Amino acid sequence: MPRRFHITLPLVCFLTPVLLWLVLMIVLPHVDLLRMSLRVEDIEGNVSWGFANYLNFFKEPIYWLTFVRTAVYSIMVTFMTFVVALPVAFYITKVAAPRFQGFLMMLLLMPFWVSELVRVYGWMILLRESGVINHFLTRLGILTQPIEMLYNDVTMVMGLVYTSMLFMAVPLVSVLESLDDSLIEAAYDLGANMGTILFRIVIPHAMPGIVSGSIVVFMLTLGNYLTPNLMGGKNSLWFTEQIYNQFIASFNWNQGSAFGFLLLVLSSLVIWVGLKLTRQKLSRVVQ
Amino acid sequence: MIRSLPNSRRYLYSYKLYMGLYFTFLFAPLVVTCVLAFNDSQFPALPWKGFTLEWFTADLPHRVGIFHDRMNLESIWVSAQVAFFVTILSVTVGTCAAFLFEQEEFPFKPALYFLMLSPLVIPGVILGISILLFSNTLGLYCETRWGLDVPLFRPGFWLVVLGQFSFIATLVTLVVSARLRKFDRTLEEAALNLGANRFEAIWHITLKFLRPAIVGAAAVAFLMSFENFNTTLFLTGSETTLPINLYLQVRDGSTPVINAISFLLIVGTSLAAVANLYFSRKQE
Structure with a gap:
């Protein structure tokens, strides 16, 4: 049954700026993105339309390998962020003395x-090679010569985990705050060990927080430019760098x-699959 | 396991060790950056050569402190202006959106709500290039159709403002909506019964109630805009914002001036964070 509604002055006043924002800044630019991606210009400047740009992506291994690499690393970073952040969130909400919680x-x-x-x-x-850690390690005699610790994949992944930590920790803290302690106590009294409590009580309860944290972390990692560029160095091969190169360097x-x-499709797809697998809704997850 | 249950000493100690390591991991880069801002050396590295304030105050041929560094000061000013306009725009539109989704009924509301959330899941880089492309298309159209050259459609100050606004408005909407949901609408109805029109009721009653959320959202919007990199990267013109400017310097080799700027940013944002926390505590 259609809902009854009237066009009132307040509705018009609220709707107009919101529509302008969403149509002009979100919808039309992305339609234009799709349109431009189908536009092909040859050397003489003749314009035709087709999927040549997408075919290039599949023909050049460097492009799609970078794409796959970025996707796999982003999923890995999301998982690692979760593994590091969960004990922290649990400590703050359940183990630490209440008076320290705010601090x-x-x-x-x-x-x-x-x-x-x-x-x-x-x-x-x-x-970096002349960096603080190398300075101390050589001083202490652990290293005879400073080594370059930047510009490799391990450092890059660590940097990405560091950068996105907050967006996992905060939803986890807020979801664990609502977990009733007596559930854990009951399980303990009935003889459950830590693993059982973790997998049967804590994680199922924390699922909405885990999903919303993962979505944000994944999206931010996938779209990150700074961290791979500065910490991964020349061979970081992050997909956003390919986009940047096409736009700014090759024009x-x-x-x-x-x-x-393609990056937009990938990020939407992974988020959609994540939501479906965990049976969550986007509008619920963001709150 | 948890506070109320008996815990072995080993469990508690190893948990505390883990937390200690975690916070070291969290703060190490910031602490090092701050400390090296005061090192009397040409490079942001150890060994420690003595304490100096020259990276803030000096105006020497071989060493220019941040307070005399024209380029960096200008980019700070640009960032502040961008952040100011982004905050005004996104708070206005975000508050409208909060009222729209919480209090009004209209067709296709769920679809529009979903669209409003979408900037949360669109990577900033994509938002940047889409807006760049669209403004370029509009600019070309104006030029070929009317022979008009519209500066707004070229990369530059206003395009950066619009690009950042496009996703920061979503955050403002969510923050303000959350507070608006707790609002007792009978208060508005009382005002309407007493002869106010809808806008007077909103102005005098509802907005007063929303004020803490709006102030908080404005602070977050300002900070997010001030620090935005991904979207800005594609939209910036000749006047660069601070993060872009710092990025270019860090990429091409660094001096302790960057540490000095970082120190000021860290101190500034920490003070803002503490103030924000203090005031939000006081509200409750």
């Missing part, structure tokens, strides 16, 4: 108020649009 929460949030660039820069001066906007659209 610990503030400590947890503080670094993320600072720009991502500053944090990545901090890691760079810690890890091939049509190819870049095709890459951008």
Whole structure:
């Protein structure tokens, strides 16, 4: 049954700016992205339409390998972020003395108020060949010669985990806060061990938080440019760098649009599958 | 296991060790960056050569502190202006959206709500290139059709503002909606019964109630805009914002001036965070 509604002045006043925002800044630009990705321009400047830009993507192994690599690493980073953040969230909500909780929460949030660039820069001066860690290790005689710890995959993954930590920890804390302690107590009294409690009580209860954290972390990692670029160095091969190169370096906007659209499809697809697998809804997860 | 259950000493100690390591991991890069801002050396690295404030105050040929560094100061100013306009725009539109989705009924509401959420799952880089492409298309159209050259459609200040606004408005909407949901609508009805029209009721009653959420959302919007990199990267023109400017410097080799800027950012945002926490506690 259609809902009854009237066109009233307040409705018009609220709807107009929102429609302008969503249509002009979200819908039309993405339609244009799709349109431009189908546009093919040859050397003489003749324009035709077709899937050539997408075919290029599949023909050049470097493109689709980078794409797969980015996707796999992003999923890995999401999982690692979860594994690191869960004990932290559990400690703050369930183990720490209540009077420290506020303080610990503030400590947890503080670094993320600072720009991502500053944090990545901090890691760079810690890890590079002339960096602080190398300085101490050579001083202590553990290393005879400083080694380059930046510009490899392990460092890059660590940097990505670091960067996105907050977006996993906060939803986990808020979801674990609502977990009734007596459930854990009951399980303990009935003889459950830690593994059982973790997998049968804590994780099922935390599922909405895990899903929303994972979605945000995955999306941010997939779309990250700074961390792979600065910590992964020349061979970080992150897909956003391919997009950047097409747009800024080669000035091939049509190819870049095709890459951008593929990345958008990938991120939407993984998020959609994640939501379906865990039976969550996007509108519930974001709250 | 948890507070109320008996825990072995080993469990508690190893858990505390884990938390200690975690917070070291969290703070190490920030602490190192801050400390090296005061090192009397040409490079942001150890060994420690003595304490100096020159990376803030100096104006020497070989060493220019941040307070005399024209380029970086200008980019800070650009970032502040961008953040100001983004905050105004996204708070206005976000609050409208909150009222729209919480209090109004209209066809296709769920679809529009879904669309409003979508910037949360669109990577910032994609948002940046889409808006760049679209504005370019519009610019070309205006030029070929009317022979008009519209500066708004070229990469630059206003395009950066619009690009950041497009996703920050979603966050404002969510924050304000959450508070609006707790609002007792009978208060508005009382105002209407007493002869106010809908806008007077909203202005005098509802917005007063929403004020903490709006102030909080504005602070977050300002900060997110000030620090945004991904979307801005594609939309910026000749006036670069601070994160882009810092990125270019870090990529091409760094000096302790960057540490000095980082130090100011860290101190500034920490103070803002503490103030925000203090005021939100006081509200409750």
